[in-house]
Amino acid sequence: MAPPYFIRNLVPRREKRTEGRPLLEALGSLTWVQWGHFWSGWLAWTCxxxxxxSVSLSVSRLQTQFHKSNPSDITTAITLTLLFRSVGAVIFGIISDRYGRKWPLVVNLILIAVLELGAGFVQTFKQFLALRSLFGITMGGIWGLAASTALENLPVELRGLASGVLQQGYAVGYLLAAVINLTLVPETSSTWRSLFWCAAGLSAFSAFVRVLLPESEVFIRAKEAQRARGETTTNKTRVFLHETGQMLKRHWLLCIYAVLLMTGFNFLSHGSQDLYPTYLKDAKLFSDHNATVATIIGNCGAIAGGAIAGWVSQYIGRRLTIIIFVLLTGAFIPLWILPTSFSALAAGAFCIQFGVQGAWGVIPIQLAEISPPAFRATFPGVAYQLGNMVSSASAQIEATGANNLHTTIRNSAGQLTVVSDYAxxxxxxxxVVAAFILVVTIVGPENYGSHFEKHKTAFEEGGGSDELEDDMREVGSRPTSVQVDEKRSTSEPV
Incomplete structure (x- = not known):
């Protein structure tokens, strides 16, 4: 008996693999505008x-500032930010798919800079929670817009590697925040506020960089074609709304799958990152300095894992790469939680983030390739942030669980000390989350090597029902990549 479809299709068929130009040749073919689009998307995601x-690294200082004795009170701000991110993903994703990538991202980044700046001036905990909730809305738009900006203008041969590098902009951002927290924050009278102000300045700089670059080439071509046909803005909006409905009607099951996948991934990342400095200080009795240094080491592992996994996925496919790196994550859990020395725990942080963010490095291109092609900003962004919303309580789950579960360790003086058992x-x-991701990934679809940039945009008729050359059907019943390219060559270009 033949193995199930989802097992025998873990490695994409040969004709679905990207067998184009060598990596260096493809890199050499990029224009300055393509480089600019990629790095502007990466910078936005880093910011x-x-x-x-900024909140995760400042939990203890925020407790002191707002007179809170329990870390779970402060993690409420993290939960609220994650809850409201799905709202921003819907708003900015729809605007981007309708009007383009450039100005929605610019406005998004400016709003983030304003709210982050304001968070550094609050005086009460209620003010802080309110600003972080609003911040969650604006923050929710960034990932979908940044990923579409960075990936859709690149050759298909580079998208796996680019996906890994793009996603690890998040680890770079965490690393930069940790460095600022380690060096600048202790030296300023404003302490934690200086970290928020620096973050606001970097977001404003990212908006300025995006202003200097042109609109995405995909949207430029689509708008020129629409003008040539004499279609008005009102008509394009009507078409956009109709095609959005068609997309939801046609791809509702795919939407559910993507949310389940991103729920698992967001639990994996937030569960291993958000309270990591607090875990080292409260459960392992590390100093603020050593906890921050270990966080930096962990993010170095994340950057390495994401880039390597993205590159590997270009050869063995997206799902198999995710599975390999999630298994690595599970294997490194003991090293992450059992040791007591700084060196061993720092090594555990590097290894666990190598696995977690290695799997994450494939996600931008995996979601872009399985998305309805006309909705490459809305679909991935909303799926990502709905997953964030479901996993928003991960920090509070860990904080509450640790407060109710205690263990005894020896401190630096050799005395036994009762601590919250974050480990x-x-x-x-x-x-548990790693096991869930493995199951969801194995049974899910893959559209490896998709030329999604050749499809219609969301304001063109037929965009909502535009077909994908997907791997969701049985082998033999789907067209080969050659057949798809031949079919496209006879259709009207975007």
Whole structure:
């Protein structure tokens, strides 16, 4: 008996693999505008991470500032930010798919800079929570817009590697926030506020960089074609709304799958990152300095894992790469939670983030390739942020669990000390989530090597029902990549 479809299709068929130009040749073919689009998307995503992790790195200082004795009170701000991100993903994703990538991203980044700046001036905890909730809305738009800006103008041969590098902009942002927290924050009288102000300045700089670059080439061509046909803005909006409905009617099951996948991935990343400095300080009795240094080391592992996984996925496919790196994550959990020395725990942080963010490095291109092609900003962004919303309580789950579960360790003086058992709580959470991701990934679709840039945009008739050359059907019943390219060559270009 033949193995199930989802097992025998873990490695894409030969004709679905990207067998184009060598990597260096493809890199050499890029124009300055293509480089600019990629790095502007990467920078926006990096700034998003700096802004988000400003709270995670400042939990103890925020407790002191707002007179809160329990870390779970402060993590409420993290939960609210994650809850409201799906709202921003819908708003900015729809605007981007309708009007283009450039100005929606610019406005998004400016709003983030304003709210992050304001968070550095708040005086009460209620003010802080309100600003972080609004911040969640603006923050929710960044990922979908940044990923579409960075990837859709690149040759298909580079998208796997580019996906890994793009996604690890998040780890770079966390690393930069940790460096600022390690060096600048202790030296300023404003302490944690200086971290928020620096994050605001970097977001404003990212908006300025995007202003200097042109609109995405995909949208330029689509708008020129629409003008040539004499279609008005009102008509394009009507078409856009109709095609959005068609997309939801046709791809509702894919939408559910993507949300389930991103729920698992967001639990994996937030569960291993958001309270990691607090875990080291409260459960392992590290100093603020050593906890921050270990966080930096962990993010170095994340950057390496994301880039390597993205590159590997170009050869063995997206799902198989995710599975390999999630298995690595599970294997490294003991090293992440059992040791007590700085060197061993830092090594565990590097290895666990190598696996977690290695799997994450494939996600931007995986979601872009399985998305309805006309909705490459809305679909991935909303799926990502709905997953964030479901996983928004991960930090509070860990904080509450650790407060109710205690263990005894020896401090630096050799005395026995009772501490909150973050290690056990985080180990169980990450293990369960890793198993969930494995199942969802194995049974899910893959559209490896998709030329999604050749499809219609969301304001063109037929965009909502535009077909994907997908791997969701049985082998033999789907067209080969050659057949798809031949079919496209006879259709009207975008």
């Amino acid at each position: 998003d991470a700096i802004d988000f992790f 056990t709580v985080q180990g169980i959470l990450i293990g």
